[in-house]
Amino acid sequence: MTAPMPQPEIVHVALGDRAYDILIGRHVLDAAGARLGALGARAAALVTDETVSGLHADAVASRLERAGLRGVRVTVPPGEGSKAMPQLERVLNELLEGRIERGDIVVALGGGVVGDLAGFAAATLRRGVRLVQIPTTLLAQVDSSVGGKTGINAPAGKNLIGAFHQPSLVLADTALLDTLPARELRAGYAEVVKYGLIDDPAFFSWCEENGAAVLAGGDVRDHAVAVSCRAKAAVVVEDEREEGRRALLNLGHTFGHALERIVGYDGTRLVHGEAVAIGLALAFGFSAAMGLCDRDEAERVARHLASLGLPTRLADVPGGFGSPEAILDAMAQDKKVKAGRLTFILARGIGRSFVAEGVPAEEVLSFLRDAERA
C-alpha cells in the first residue's frame, strides 16, 4: 500500500522574530528530519510520556538521528499529574544531564500535558531553548500545541505557573490520531467546534454536516485540524499574551474548568475536552437565559455536541457535580473572578462570541439552578 502522500497544509504563524510554521496532514512526520535539521541544532531532546513513547517515540527519534541530531530522551508518566513541579524539575535535570545547550531543541511529543510541561522546560532551560511541538492528540493538534502557552499546575489551580514560549515548528501529523482512543478523539473535537462557535458560523455548519466523518478519519479530519489551527493562529497573532481578544479562546472554559476542579481532575470521570463540551453548551444556555442569544441557537449547539456522544448537561457529569454553589465556588478560585463579578465568554449567537466582564455571581447561580433541572 503506497498511497501518494498528499501535500501538507502549512499554516504560518506570523509573530515577527517568533514566527513559525504548523505543518498539518497525514505523515508530515516524514518531514521531521529535514525540518528539524534545518534549525541548525546539534542535539534534540525528545520529551514524551510512557504511553506515547511505546507508540511513536522510536520512529521520531530515528528520523532525528538520521538528520544528524544527537538524541536525548526524557519520559514522564502519562496524565495530568505530570504537569507539576516535581516532574518539571526532573525533566530539567535530565535535559541538563543530557547536555542540551542553548542552541539545541526540545521536542514535545505527546498530548497537552507533555506539550505544556516540555514547553515550559524549554522556556526555562538555560533561560530558553527552542521548542518543536509534535502533538499526538486531536486536542493538542487543534489547540494546545499552537500559541505558546506553556506551564504546570500549582496547588492553588491549573496552569498558574508557566511562560509564553512560542514553538519554532509544529508538526501535526494526523496519522498519529489513528491510535487515539475514541473517547480522546471525541473530547478533542469539542475544541474544533469551539472555533466555529467563536466567530465562524459557516465552520459550525460544516461541523454539523461532517462531525461524524471527522471522528472517523480521512481528509475531512485533516481539514478540521487545518481550519482550527488557522483560527487559533489568527487569534494568537493578534493578541499573543491574552490582553484582549485571545480570551475568546476560553469559550466554554469557565464552566469547564470549574467542573474539572469539582471532579478533582479525575480523567476517568471527565477529560478536559468533555468538560469543555459541557462548558460550551452551558455558555450558550447562559447566553440565552440572559436574553443575549436565541434559545434555538443554544439548543443547536448542545444538539450537535450530544449527537457525537459528547456530554452537554450538568447531569452528564459522572458521579455528580455537587451543587450550583459548588460550581460557583470552583469558579471563584479561578483567576477570572474579581469582587463577586465574573468574566465570561458569552455569545449573541453561533459565531458571535464576546468577552463579558462583570457578570454578577447571582445571575450565574440562578442559571445553574435552572440548568441543574434540565
Place this chain on the structure above:
Amino acid sequence: MTAPMPQPEIVHVALGDRAYDILIGRHVLDAAGARLGALGARAAALVTDETVSGLHADAVASRLERAGLRGVRVTVPPGEGSKAMPQLERVLNELLEGRIERGDIVVALGGGVVGDLAGFAAATLRRGVRLVQIPTTLLAQVDSSVGGKTGINAPAGKNLIGAFHQPSLVLADTALLDTLPARELRAGYAEVVKYGLIDDPAFFSWCEENGAAVLAGGDVRDHAVAVSCRAKAAVVVEDEREEGRRALLNLGHTFGHALERIVGYDGTRLVHGEAVAIGLALAFGFSAAMGLCDRDEAERVARHLASLGLPTRLADVPGGFGSPEAILDAMAQDKKVKAGRLTFILARGIGRSFVAEGVPAEEVLSFLRDAERA
C-alpha cells in the same frame, strides 16, 4: 539632621515595550510609593530574605501600603541555597496564596540571590507578572538587578534554569549600602571595576583614584553606581539575550565561576565578587601570557584590586583551589566549553575586552600552572 535630598540619577533602559527606569541615589526609596503606585497594580508582593527583612522590609512595606497597594510578604533564608527549586516552589505558592494576580507586582528586596529568585518567580507566576527590583547590595545595584536575567541553580550548575524578564523599575537606594558588611561592599566593587576594564579606560583610571572613597560612601559611591548602571544598560539594550556583545559582561567570570564551584559555593571562603576579582586579574594575566595585552596593564589591574583588599591570585583562595586541572574541570562543566575549546573574555588592554572563542584548553592549563606559582 535634614540634609537636602539630592536629585536621583535616572538611567533609562530603552528596550521598547520593555523599557524601564533605574533610579539611583540616597533615599530614592522615598519615591517607591509614588513610582509603584503609578504602575496601576492592586497588590505588591515583597520578596526578601531574613537578613534584609529585619533591616529594610518594614520601611518598604509601609510606603507601598500608603500608596494603596495591598501587601503580601514572602521571606526566604539568606544565601545562595535559596536559589533552588524548593524555594522557588515555596515563593510561587505563597504568591498564589496571597492572591497576586496578573496585573500585580512582585518586588525583589535584597541582593543577587533574592533578585534572581524573585525575578524568576515573577517571570513564571501566571505566565509573567511585573517585577520591581530594590537591590540592597552594591553587587545587585551595579549588576544583577539590571538587565532581566533571572533564575535559579541546578545540580548541574549555577543559573541553568531561568528566564529573561526585565523589571518594570529598579530603585537603587545607595543609602541601603550603609548597612552592608565591608566585605560585601568590597566584593561588589569588583563588578564596578569590571565596567572600566571592558570598554571604559577613563572610568578605570577614575576607579584607581576614587576606589577607596567609593567603599567609604558618599557622592563618589553614587557616581560609581550610576556609571555602572549606565554601562550595563547600554550593553543590555544592544544585546538583550546575550547573542553577542552582552557576553563581555562575563569578563572575569569564567575563572571566577570555576573557583566558586571549587569552593562549593561556600561564601565563607569566597563570595561571588571576590571570585570575580581573582577572575579579572587572571583574565588580564592570561591575556598578557598570550601576548594580547601588555604585562604592565595586567599588573595595574591586579594592583588596583589588591589595594582595596580584594583577592587577585589563586593563592588567595582560602583553603586552596585544588589544582590547575581542577579549575579546567570546573570550567568544562560550565556552559562556555565546546569540544576541548573554551570561550573567554580576554583583553588587548584596559578597556579593550573582547570575546575570544576557541581558546585551546592546553593554553589555559599552561597559564594556570604559571599562575599557581605567582
